[in-house]
Amino acid sequence: MQVETCEEEKTVAWMEHKTTEASSWLEVISLKESILWKAWAGWEEGLRLARRQQKIGEATTRMETMSDQLIPVLKLSEGEHEWLETWKRQYLGQPDGIKEDWMDGGVIGSDA
Numbered sequence: 001m002q003v004e005t006c007e008e009e010k011t012v013a014w015m016e017h018k019t020t021e022a023s024s025w026l027e028v029i030s031l032k033e034s035i036l037w038k039a040w041a042g043w044e045e046g047l048r049l050a051r052r053q054q055k056i057g058e059a060t061t062r063m064e065t066m067s068d069q070l071i072p073v074l075k076l077s078e079g080e081h082e083w084l085e086t087w088k089r090q091y092l093g094q095p096d097g098i099k100e101d102w103m104d105g106g107v108i109g110s111d112a
Contacts, residue, residue: 053091060092
């Protein structure tokens with residue numbers, strides 16, 4: 001019986017510690033502020049995505065001046081290969097279309 005009590009006490013202490021730890025990560029804000037935070041997070045993610053795409057485009061442009069060096073990679077499935085070809089046509093074949101596609105999708109744009 002005493003062993004069970006000791007285990008219960010340890011469990012309660014652990015739960016109190018975890019609750020305190022979790023509450024230090026949380027805060028209460030208004031619904032309006034929450035919506036603004038989510039909009040900001042989406043805007044930040046859009047900027048990160050735009051920067052990633054820019055880096056890919058820059059790397060591709062630099063690689064066009066290099067020789068076609070071969071490297072081993074895992075094979076793509078047929079479906080993955082089709083998605084890759086579609087992506088290459090859309091984003092690498094039409095570099096000016098990237099900005100327009102994102103602006104149409106609302107990722108980059110202005111309210112003016």
